[in-house]
Amino acid sequence: MNSKTYQTVLLGALFHDIGKFIQRGDFGGLNITGKHPEVSATFIKSWAQFLAPWADLPLLENLVARHHESSSFPETLRAQNAPPEMREFCLLVSRADNYSSAERDTETGSGNYKTKPLTTVFSRLKLRSETQAKPKYYQPEVFSPKNLFPGDEAKLNPAATGKLAQDLGKALQEVSKAKWPSFQVLYTHLIAVLEDHCWCLPASTQEEMPDVSLYDHLRTTAAIAAALYQYHAARNDFSEKNIINDTEQKFLLVTGDLSGIQRYIFDIASIGVGGVAKRLRARSFYLSAMLAGLAHKIVADLDLPQVNIITISGGNFYILLPNTKNAHDYIKKLRIAVNQEFLTSFGGELALNLAAVPFSGQEFRHYNLVQRQAREKLLLSKLNPLSDMLQDEAAWRENAFILEKMKTTNQGYCKSCGKLPATKKIDDSIICTLCDQDLRLGKELPEAKMVVFYSQKPEHPNSFSLPGGLWGLLASKIPPVSEKAIVAYLFGDGEQKGIPSIPVRKVYWSNFVPQKDGQPLDFDAIAGCSKGKKMLGVLKADVDNVGALFSLGLGDRGSISRVATLSRLLEAFFSGWVNRLLTDKFPNIYLVYSGGDDLLAVGPWNEAAELISQIRTDFVRFSGQNPDVTLSAGIAVVKPAYPIAHGVSAADESLDKAKSKTPKTIGDGKDQIAFLGETVKWDQLPKLLEEGRALAEWAEKGQVSARFVHHLLLYARMFDHYLQNQKIEGLRYIPLLHYDLHRNVKKAEDTLPIHKWAQSLADISGNSIRHLALIARYALLARRSSNAR
Template sequence: MNREYQTIVLAGLLHDIGKFLQRGDFLRSLKVAGKHPAVSAGFIKAWHQVFEKVADVQLLIELVQRHHETNSFPPELQVQQADPQIRPLAYLVSAADNYSSAERGEQSGEYRDYKTVPLASVFARLKLNHPTPEVYHYKLHPLNPVNSFPQPFKALDPQQTNKYLNAFGREFAKMADSIKLSDFACLYTHLLSLLQRYTWCIPSNTQELMPDISLYDHLRTTSAIAACLYRYHKETGTLHEKAITDKNSNKFRLVVGDLSGIQNYIFDIANIGVGGVAKRLRARSFYLNVLSEAISHRLINSFDLPITNVVMSSGGKFYVLIPNLPGSAEKIDNWQNELDQWSVNEFNGEIIINLAQTTFNGQAFNHFGEILAELADGLNCRKSTPLKGYLVNNDAWVTERFTRDQPKIAAGLCRSCHKGAVSYIDDNGDGLCRHCQRDLHMGSLLPGASYIAFTRSNVPAKYQSTTFQIYDNYSITLFADAPDQEYPAYLVNKLTDSDVGEIANHPALPKLVANYIPLAHEDYCSGCSGCHDEKPVPGQPVYFDCLANRARGRKLLGYLKADVDNLGQLFVFGLREEKADRNSISRIATMSRMLDLFFSGRVEQLLNNHYDSCYTVFSGGDDLLIVGPWDEVTKLALQVQREFTEFTNNNKNITLSAAVSLLKPGIPVSRSVVVAENALEMSKETVLKGESEGRNQLTLLGRTFKWSKAAQLLERAEQLTAWLEADILSTGFMRKLLGFFTMYKHYYDRGDARGLKYLPLLTYTVTRYFPRMDECSGDKLDALLWTQNLKQLDHDELIYLDLLVKYALCAKE
């Protein structure tokens, strides 16, 4: 980037920082009175030494000061009153600001004190089939998933706000004294990280009736749009007012990238070697995540754009905003062909990177959700012709490319995937291919990794043992501690929290990752069938058999699979309102980031702090897959749903479906996941009696039910288990209840009156099993009364009797 370009990108990022700073006192006695553009300019003046090595400070001051055209601002703050030499650039930043917040929410009927207005939950606005809930707001906290739940309050405490602002000031001053200020990428990413940490919970417009766009997301998308506009107008020779203010020209191109074949690739691991699955499963999921990141980095690098132009990225999918320059479409199409060939060479076509693109003008930012819908159609079309760039040439099949040369198999085929040639022999004598060997090595390092460093350079020899090739010349290195100055990183992601202050020598961003894996310790395992007379090594991932051995009752694994219902519809239609659409790029970016914060950040915290025997296969974006002892995973499912509901402002329009499948640890992971996927489909598709649609449900032990019943049913199941353990009820009696339930189901499902014969049979069995009621007391009386209640045909627990009994039998054995 040239100096002028860097100044534009910084101006987009900092143009509205005054909205945050004017809420209280700040270091260096910064003047915070007056309009927010003046405060933004004052901030840059006060800290000019931070920016002067990479930007034209005087130009930067002018651009952040003059990014409004409205007459509500005095002339010294208006774009149109800028010096003619810089006016085009001022209009450029102003246009980026307007496009980022393309639709303004309904204005409040009266003035609001900007110092006390909190950020509203963006999820409260979503609407599909249900009314929207009461709007909750966010307290001021440095970004941390546990503090990112909206709460029912209306105004911030100015004193607390002032303390919060001063904490930001101290961290900013520390950053200014420690990082390499002459490195633009280092300064830009550390600024971006600090803004994310502190302004994620600050509204970008306090005078809206429902201020639900985060200032952080408005700043980063404004910076991204400004970068696109500058590149477009600079390279097309149109860097003048008339062209910049033209909203009808297609200056923008949005590219989506998506990895296909993820599930099959991750789970195509044979159950061989001591701990092999436990180490390699997480590694494969992690590798595909960083592959998606590296592909998005390659795209912004090829168009000379900052990291903010990756406007959304999670769950193996990314969206990148680029300028619509001449030849851009062909450049991306050619790259797609290269990716297709690379997919075949690297993965035999099992993992495919699909790209889709669309162009749009400035006015289209008013309906950014429609742009996403158009991209989704293009992506689906692309997925229907996988590897076309490799298999088709001039509209004809390249037939010789439909077969692959067999690898040299002098040492045999890989014992894990049975596809690649053996290139490595593990500690158990099993021959592995280079992919499976990479997974095994990466899996052993991941538990201790707190940082991912991305590089396009050759790394020094001392780092090579923890470095992995990802794509082309892009590699990552895993670090337990912050990388030192010698490492040639173009970006370092911190995986554990949002404070990246210790990574002073490199560009750095927080990237919370659900990476929890149970690790063995000296007393972890008392010996189980999966250990094969050898316990897991302390500090390394435990075996799946060990996880099953920690289950209550039957030694089974639970596979928890869950995802958000109707997510595509929520992004496209959920923000539409009668008066106007509310799906600006900044609002959609806020929603996407917050969803990922829950699945990547909060789920990780739950596992670390409460469910330490559960193993993260993946969790991010809008879905998760977690394996663990069946009883612990079942409790986790309920807590995830309960917290997801709170996290999304108790909005009935955004729901979660999930399934817990109970399986023996010896069943291959690939087959187990298919079972879990089918169970999740039951949660999505099963329409219960009295309901109009499926979804928003849990499937457990073959039964599907609404979340609203889940806690009550599991509480009863635990009660049955307690009665079994106390010999108040017997296993034989419980099995008879299962038989009676089968009869009842004939009546309930088909209206067959013959099923009602369960009533006299139940009465007879209870009479024989229990003494007279007046001779029962305590728990035995409770058990008798419960069984008597099963004679009520509409009893909720009778409808799910098989679930209750099966749960109790699993817990008791």
């Protein structure tokens, strides 16, 4: 494989449509007349001196100028008319471009390319609604979680677009002035620059609903071109006939995840050893680092750019590979090697699941279905985790069932996890190597600015081992040049100053931990921030029907670029925006994980309810107010000393209730929250919480007694009996409540609101009586018992 030609193809695919952006504004005095391929070629010429060490310049100019085969473009701009020595590579990039936007030829639209905005992809999603959601649009702004929320403005402000173009020009100018240590570092930095500036502009303005970002189109085109080049290089066949063959299975979609995550994170035997709160965050981070590290190892070992990781979020990844024997063999060997490590070092508690699906170029038209096929194959493999370790084609491997490393020494088993042999003394307890690593990571995480992944152990005392021969390092600044470094993940909105010495990606990992005086709070301290009783709220939430949204919600528009756009935005909301919410407004909430399409948090019980109410409000704005894109949540209220595994299990049960239809549910289930034994629709929650706070305040002031509040729970059960069985005796609560009110709450000017609220409970169609139990339980928890009679 010719490395310089390969690098040229990667650059050509990444910049083939850069002319679409440059045409929108002043871009350093470049000539922006002509069709966008011509403008892209002009840009490459302006960068000639800088690009010369990395690319074949004549080829690169032709790749960006001739990336179309359609007769709608002049013959001089068609791939099939490129010089003979370059034609096959122009056709390769052209095919990659077509595959990325596979369905685009079925739509025609119109509009001023300078003012037509990017429509949010959420406006396209459709599952149950009879009509399409009203389109919402993004404005030209540098990428940040705060800019994820589309609005109603259907035209771009040319001045704002021009400024963004200028910002991109300045960023690229800085790139061209620098000396780069390697092509990989340069290419990764270019990807980051394009994401920051091209995420909010449409890849095509000729569609009726342009909902694919230019960035996602460029990165997926580059990924496809890389896989396509390697496929043909492996066969030593770059003939035009074979390059344009759309039916041959040239591609391999690999998906992977881990089994045993929940058990590994939450099964901590001893609360006293190191503190559960620190340990949970460390374990959650470690699992995320495992998966990210393995994904980057795959593309690095196979000499693919990082754009070939199509998505990595929510505990799984999808990677585009060439469908070659080398790729198949590598994936099989990796799975065996990592699972052998999991078996010996983790006692088989974790397992790596990998599945691969070959497919052809024409199947990119329905890439979402290819991804679903890969996911289904992965789910089947999860039914037999570690099967490669325990059996071969003929029989069981009997020796594999005996784990020598799991045998205890005279120090016994770890006092924290209770599973692995104890090796290190911490205070008065002896713990295992992995739990010791948890403690160290838990201390380092709050101050870390990034995590760096290495292919070999770095010369740093605080590095930590990862499966697959990888190593990680939590750091506050970019480490020096190292051939061992694969990539550095820069957390959040951290600023990258100067030219990086290793590949750097900006990621939004949920890493917020409540602190006091620079030290993470434990669960008892977090519970102490509650209103009223010191209780924890264990919160779980996820997007409803997310699988169907990807496989069915896009209709026949499930291209790889559109799926990539949707996945990236969901990850940015849950990892980026939710983390920012906690930083700005909810500093007492402990975020165990948040990414992909779900989250788990632990906080003061009342703040957990307020947080998820805010998240849901923001999610509605984020998803363009599409009624088919909904969120469900469950909160379990537990004591701070309650085993966290049981608390999470209770939150899971609440989430299941939120996704179910109940006698009180209006319409279908889902799009709800289950809290304090009640399942309610989101729009009802703020009013119910307000009533709960008011009832607690009346109790604190002594205007109502605790007995009266407990009687309300009885009346709630009576109403439920009426609602579920339609038996009139359930309505006896009305006269009983009337009697209770007049006997125990004196009528005076300051108690009029109490009488008015209590009388409203006689309305059997009202939300207050339907969810009276939530209101009463909230009040009993929120009141300060020392002041209430």
